[in-house]
Amino acid sequence: MSAQLEVQGLVRTFDGVRAVDEATLDVQAGSITGLIGPNGAGKSTLFNCVSGFLRPQSGRVTLDGKRIDRRAPHRIARAGLVRTFQTPRTLARMTVLENVAVAAPRPRNAEARAAKLLELVRLGEHADALAGTLSGGQRKLLDLVRALMVGPRVLLLDEPMAGVSPTLRVELLDHILAVRERDGVTLLIVEHDLDFVMRASDRVIVMNEGRVIAQGTPDQVRTDERVVDAYLGARHE
């Protein structure tokens, strides 16, 4: 396996506060990588920088060896790196089917392919409903398949489990695992649900105060002192 997504020395400040502070990490092709850290660790800012929605002050981001930092969000998406948002960005006054079909890079057969994807996540029966009528969990699912419609090689999921009911969580986990198996998509997932992260991820990256403080397999990270400190707030001298 090789690094498909590389982030090197990424810095993003807000009014002098370094939200992301020289963050360096890589995501292996075909992996599911979990990105965790306490609130304010810089995970979302990192996501926004990588996906082009925020411009980093310095550092570089490469996708399959090509630099993508400084590119506009839509160009990054077209290059094969697609993100979802913490709160689902449902196109409320469009139908569920349209929400997915619109994401197709080429409009040919977009509806048919969208319908197929919706069937996969069992949203098929809602295809003609306005997306604004879906529940929070269903919207998360919709965002996921919509992102898939773009044809990503790397998918960034921002807290896919947030606001999803426990029953739907199990289903959502299956769908996320299937995205890797079936579609061969590399996944980088920010998630607060540690149980989910530890179960789904091959590798876990831990951020705190804008920096990457640990990375490794779920087992390695779980026992890492710096990680325990970051989460519990303790300090070892």
Added chain:
Amino acid sequence: MSALASGDFWAFVGVVAGIYTILALGLQLQFGFAGLLNFGQVAFMAIGAYTMAILVVKEGWSTWLAAPLGVLVAGAAGLLLGLPALRLRSDYFAIVTIAFSEIVRYVATNQGSLTGGSQGTIALGKVGEAAQYNGEWERFQERVQDWLGIASKDVAMLLIVWAAALVLLTLVWLAVRTPWGRVLRAIREDEDAAASLGKNVFAYKLQVLAIGSALAGVAGCFYAWQFSFFSPDDFQPLLTFFAWMIVILGGLGRVWTVPVGAAVFGFLFAGTRFLDFRPLSYLSGADRAYLRLVVIGLVIIVLVLVRPQGLLGKRDEMVLE
């Protein structure tokens, strides 16, 4: 009350409604489908009308070349305005558009050598000569009258304007049903989401701004032909808001609501001049003319209260977010 029964009068009202339909269609495409707040639509109408008239009078162009070029220039002006202004957030963009429309009007007023200044198109030609730009159009209108056997000039104009409006409505209706139109609605719903799905939001907005401006250019040409004369005063910001009222009256996000809104607006606008009974007749005619604005304002307030989706909009879409 004789005018009430006059066919020519209502034909005239219909012509104006048709012109407003074309003007408001541009706004519907921009706002109703792409979420773009354009408060300067009248500027592009002015640019279309002036380009056509100037080319005919000063350059001796045929109307049939000058008018399409006027439409093109109006569209290009939208493109040029959009290049810097569309980088702003939507509310700031709206402010820039209204400023732009006032700039256009002031330029038209003060660049007398180009536009005839505040005297209007009559001063487009040589000093002491009343300039005319619509000779060719009048002949065309007469031919239409002969061909259809219509005695009334206004009725002929009514048919021409509405034929053009129907063609443009159909074209826009077809366009918004394509995948392109689907992307526009996605941008209206959530720009960031559209960008995250690989859509070049800026490019789509630019296209929509240019197309809407070109439609205003078409409206401008018809306006010029209908009135045979115009001056910068004809392009007050109020006109843009009339077009907005039409879009809101009919209902947002649909193409065929625009002519309905325009017809209702035209009826209210013209109809209020028949309010010459007591106690309203105590007001002077000019004061009473302003009553129509009050009436239309009231209608819109009531409409927004009881039918926020417009006369023909879908309510279930209004409550979603």
